[in-house]
Amino acid sequence: MVQKHIVEARGIHKHFGPLHVLKGVDLQVDERELVFVIGPSGSGKSTLLRCLNRLEEPSSGSVVVDGIDMLDPRTDINHARQRIGMVFQSFNLYPHMTALGNVTLALRKVAGKSRAEADALARKALERVGLADRADHTPGQLSGGQQQRVAIARSIALEPRVMLFDEPTSALDPELVGSVLEVMRSLRETGMTMIVVSHEMGFARNAADRVVFMDDGLIVEQGPPAAIFENPTHERTRAFIGQIQRH
């Protein structure tokens, strides 16, 4: 049986002026897989993630998500992006809208739902992240953990095929991290394909199918969490794992 990858990135290079941030990265992700991307800061993890939905334009390479060539100029990128949810470190909720408004915006403007349909879908999404009773709150009235869960609801309401998480818990107070990871875990149980850039090693250990270690713009090593965390083969992986485990 030929395994069909839902995310297929090949030979991704990214230059920012003189900086060569990605130096030929290949990443294939299967349906329903949870891939964790770890590595030191500046290793290109976030840039790779942002190349997958073309928030960042790769300098060269190819990205195919759910059969859509993301870099083809003929691709309707706005349509394609509906299928790829993204959650950001800084939540990026719209501060002038309620939680419900944040979730309904794309449902109405992109998915073309009526206001009533969008409201119903948005309430369902908020319920999935445990915030049904916060629909009418503005982001300013919510805690960081709640804001991030609204951001997740904003993405999953569009029923994406893949979810990208860019350090979703890094901006949170420690006591709020758990609630966000809980939502991610329940999302995983529904079979969502997820690519997560994060330093939550405990979560990676017991939730990830695969851990990818990046350094200096390249994937150095990848494998099941146990292998990467217990028996890293590369010197750089060992150094990195050793460093984070000392904390």
Next chain:
Amino acid sequence: MGGWDRFVETFFNAKVMAKYLPDILSGMVVTIELALLIVVTGLAAGLALALLRSLGIRPLNWLIIFIVDLFRSLPPLVIIVLMYFGLPYAGPSPSGFVSTWLSLALVLMAFSEEIFWAGITSIHHGQWEASRSTGLSYGQTLFNVILPQAFRLTIPPLTNRTIAITKGTALGTVVAVTEILGQASSAVSNSYNPSPLMMGAAAYIVLFFPVVVAARWIETKFAWKR
């Protein structure tokens, strides 16, 4: 006659005031017309330039920046005089009213473009990314996510600048516009009495005080909790 009586006789002469009240009132109408035209066209043009600038087309942006800097650095009176006395040599000869309107609208356009632009660029880039990542287009993001936030930030500087520039309608008096100050000063020379000038001052207060109060109200209404 005591000093106080003489003061009242000179600056608040009832007979003179009654005689020239209709002139001042008609001046108020002209000032209101001018001010509304300036505010509507100036702000619309300023916003349009800011939106064009956000497209990031470099030669176009150089042109926009040049125009904006030009009209921000020229004194409004100079623009009015050039348009009224200079433009006829090139063909069109706008009336004093049109010259004042266009000149002040251009100045308001220039200042408001800078204010709108500052508002747009001050919105965190993450807002663009979040919106675009859910599939909203550039334009949808601009109108649904960026501008509503930018407008709230721009309201205080925008109202200040708008009030300052609309008061410049008084400059129209040098090109024979019959607005408040124009009416008042011709009444002063006809009556040999400064009372009409006091009426003019009162007329400006009557017109602009509510605007200032309304601006303050708008500022508080649109400030929102983070």
